[in-house]
Amino acid sequence: MKAHVYVTLKTTVLDPQGKTIQGALKKMNYKGVEDVRQGKYFLLTLEPNLEKDKVKAEVERIAREVLTNPVIEEFAYKLED
Amino acid sequence: MKAHVYVTLKTTVLDPQGKTIQGALKKMNYKGVEDVRQGKYFLLTLEPNLEKDKVKAEVERIAREVLTNPVIEEFAYKLED
Numbered sequence: 562m563k564a565h566v567y568v569t570l571k572t573t574v575l576d577p578q579g580k581t582i583q584g585a586l587k588k589m590n591y592k593g594v595e596d597v598r599q600g601k602y603f604l605l606t607l608e609p610n611l612e613k614d615k616v617k618a619e620v621e622r623i624a625r626e627v628l629t630n631p632v633i634e635e636f637a638y639k640l641e642d
Numbered sequence: 643m644k645a646h647v648y649v650t651l652k653t654t655v656l657d658p659q660g661k662t663i664q665g666a667l668k669k670m671n672y673k674g675v676e677d678v679r680q681g682k683y684f685l686l687t688l689e690p691n692l693e694k695d696k697v698k699a700e701v702e703r704i705a706r707e708v709l710t711n712p713v714i715e716e717f718a719y720k721l722e723d
Contacts, residue, residue, distance in 0.1 A: 567683050568683075569683065569685065579684075579685075582684070582708075582709075585708070586704060586708065589708070591700065591703070591704050591708070592700065593688050593689045593692055593696075593697065593700055594686055594687070594688060594689075594704070595687045595688060595689055596686070596687035597684060597685070597686055597687075598684070598685045598687075599682065599683070599684055599685075600682075600683040600684070600685065601680065601681075601682065601683060602648050602649075602650065602680070602681040602682060602683040603660075603663070603678060603679070603680055603681070604650065604660075604678070604679045604680075604681065605675055605677070605678055606675070606676045606677035606678075607674050607675060607676060608674045608675075608676055611674055615674075616674065619672065619673065619674055622672070623667060623672050623675070627663075627666070627667065627670070627672070628663075
């Protein structure tokens, strides 16, 4: 089983890295991009044969306690068999 | 319209950052994680009222030419209205 965890800055937090990418895209003549925000992506490979409920709880705990800085970031995750 | 772009190291490329996270999780007593790989996540906000085909082509071009280092990385993307 795999878990995809996406960590992004909260929308209220300024993202200078994203702004830099957006500026670069504009200068390089890519059209139509209004905004860019950068985040992190983690692919966790989990042991097989675990109960889905347990996996869910564990992934959520890892995302919340280790992968995310709760002051400025938020996370989303998706499980995949 | 929004585009979610996920950039990851190719599976053949060693990911020391992911390995470090995996080691940390193990030491911190989180169970069941066999492997961790870290990637980047970009959220592009695109101008409204663009044709879906055009957006798709443009996002693909941006991901391929700007956001990804084709030597060691690969990308996936998802469009959302």
